[in-house]
Amino acid sequence: KAGVTQTPRYLIKTRGQQVTLSCSPISGHRSVSWYQQTPGQGLQFLFEYFSETQRNKGNFPGRFSGRQFSNSRSEMNVSTLELGDSALYLCASSVGGGTGANVLTFGAGSRLTVL
Amino acid sequence: GQSLEQPSEVTAVEGAIVQINCTYQTSGFYGLSWYQQHDGGAPTFLSYNALDGLEETGRFSSFLSRSDSYGYLLLQELQMKDSASYFCAVTPGFQKLVFGTGTRLLVSP
Numbered sequence: 001k002a003g004v005t006q007t008p009r010y011l012i013k014t015r016g017q018q019v020t021l022s023c024s025p026i027s028g029h030r031s032v033s034w035y036q037q038t039p040g041q042g043l044q045f046l047f048e049y050f051s052e053t054q055r056n057k058g059n060f061p062g063r064f065s066g067r068q069f070s071n072s073r074s075e076m077n078v079s080t081l082e083l084g085d086s087a088l089y090l091c092a093s094s095v096g097g098g099t100g101a102n103v104l105t106f107g108a109g110s111r112l113t114v115l
Numbered sequence: 116g117q118s119l120e121q122p123s124e125v126t127a128v129e130g131a132i133v134q135i136n137c138t139y140q141t142s143g144f145y146g147l148s149w150y151q152q153h154d155g156g157a158p159t160f161l162s163y164n165a166l167d168g169l170e171e172t173g174r175f176s177s178f179l180s181r182s183d184s185y186g187y188l189l190l191q192e193l194q195m196k197d198s199a200s201y202f203c204a205v206t207p208g209f210q211k212l213v214f215g216t217g218t219r220l221l222v223s224p
């Protein structure tokens with residue numbers, strides 16, 4: 001079956017602009033989470049959505065937001081871009097449900113460069 | 116909060132056994148996971164420990180000791196394709212992973 005699809009794969013923006021990234025999870029997966037990966041900070045949790053509800057949020061400013069649609073597809077938005085937002089943004093999907101073992105399947109990521 | 120520390124780099128030769136350690140400071144979590152990430156690729160799930168002890172999956176084994184705040188990933192019969200970054204991660208809540216600092220494994224012939 002198809003994996004997690006993220007679009008766009010690469011994008012370049014300038015400071016002050018905003019960006020929207022899209023993620024299509026594996027069919028049947030209801031949980032979608034987002035991570036930011038940078039050389040300095042590593043992999044950091046942004047937020048997680050399940051059945052269109054945000055269940056968990058990381059320690060990122062309000063410029064970072066997301067949403068999930070009824071078909072489980074998710075988008076994240078970053079407004080007023082800063083140079084430090086340059087990163088690989090990874091989306092991961094899982095069956096979801098309760099806590100415990102949560103095997104995440106990651107997409108290839110969207111690499112954002114802010115100039 | 117949670118913090119997980121890993122060695123930044125480990126080197127080994129093909130066919131050898133290597134252990135990647137993960138020490139953590141966290142107030143509580145459901146389990147410890149391990150993910151592999153090749154350069155330019157996405158992280159892929161390797162193993163999960165909900166309970167203390169050893170979990171074996173083929174050439175990979177993972178261990179957790181909550182009393183020692185410690186876990187490790189053991190890779191046996193190393194192959195060149197095992198050269199990658201390895202991340203431990205804890206699950207403190209709903210589908211949320213807090214990742215370790217990552218270990219870059221270099222396997223040489």
